[in-house]
Amino acid sequence: MRATRPVGEITRGTTGHNRLRRSDRWIAAVFGRLLRSADRPLVVDLGYGASHTTTLELFLRLRRVRPDVEVTGIEIDPARVAAARPYERPGLSFRLGGFELPVDRPPVLVRAFNVLRQYGEAEAWRHWDLLRSRLAPDGVIVEGTCSEVGHRAAWVGLDAAGPRTLTLAARFDAFERPSDLADRLPKALIHRNVPGEPVHAFLRDFDRAWAVSAPLASYGVRQRWIAAAEALCAGWPVFRHPPLGGRSRWRLGEVTVAWDAVAPLGRAPGEGRLDNP
Structure with a gap:
């Protein structure tokens, strides 16, 4: 063969x-x-x-x-x-x-x-x-x-x-603001980090939540990250419960958001959604 x-x-x-x-x-x-x-x-x-x-x-x-x-x-x-x-x-x-x-x-x-x-x-x-x-x-x-x-x-x-x-x-010592992680975005998103695209808006709002949470920095970068993630939940479908989200994941320097919210414009979002972010 x-x-x-x-x-x-x-x-x-x-x-x-x-x-x-x-x-x-x-x-x-x-x-x-x-x-x-x-x-x-x-x-x-x-x-x-x-x-x-x-x-x-x-x-x-x-x-x-x-x-x-x-x-x-x-x-x-x-x-x-x-x-x-x-x-x-x-x-x-x-x-x-x-x-x-x-x-x-x-x-x-x-x-x-x-x-x-x-x-x-x-x-x-x-x-x-x-x-x-x-x-x-x-x-x-x-x-x-x-x-x-x-x-x-x-x-x-x-x-x-x-x-x-x-x-x-x-x-936590590898960035100054969350949008610094933009250079690690997967190929499907990295070229979409421009004004008008959802992933750009997500990173912009994450930076804003990070700035608002600056007073928590006196307790450590981890506490500031957790506070920023909580604030981000107000406008984005960030997962707030285990195993995908919540303080147990945020304290590790992670944030997970539903794909449909950041999917590139012009592409149909994935069929179905994960339940209750």
Whole structure:
């Protein structure tokens, strides 16, 4: 049988220890129930880069949630796959491939970080569509970008019907105002951060809430962030209850908003909505 060429292009491969810790922590909290209830859950780490490190970290973190979860790292560069394979162990494997996800069964979760930045916006949407078509029933995708050391990050949560959430996450000493995280927006949004677009309005209002909450800075940046998130809820569908929101998530430097509120103009919002932000 003729081998199918992997879908996608080779990335720079930049990676490092704990670079994706923020998204991994969020995945475990938000999708822990999904992992625990799934039959033989398979998780894919797409485009793990020049080192196996972040895939191994994801595996170890998710094994605390579901001890028999299987994680497969997929890379389009054969040399990177060869370098990772010595680190395989029961439940952890590495495979050559791309957005077509060459695995033996549909994954319940796909993590894809820093793999779409080199594509155009339209291409990014097409790759989202391809990934969604490969999911297991009730499966999800977490796709986003982060800074070189992971101190700033943003990601979208998607299911088979489309995008559902946007999350901003940062270390508290890694920004001066929330809109500094704009340079980490996923490809579907990063070029939409201009006046008139919803995501621009969201970041503008987040900065305003941050400014209004300045008196809380005397108690620490964390308290100021929590107060800004609470203020932002007045005009935006920011999630206020676990597992997606509330003080337990805000205190970690996260804010998650419903995708429909920040979706690019000219594109139909995802079908359906998450309940009661």
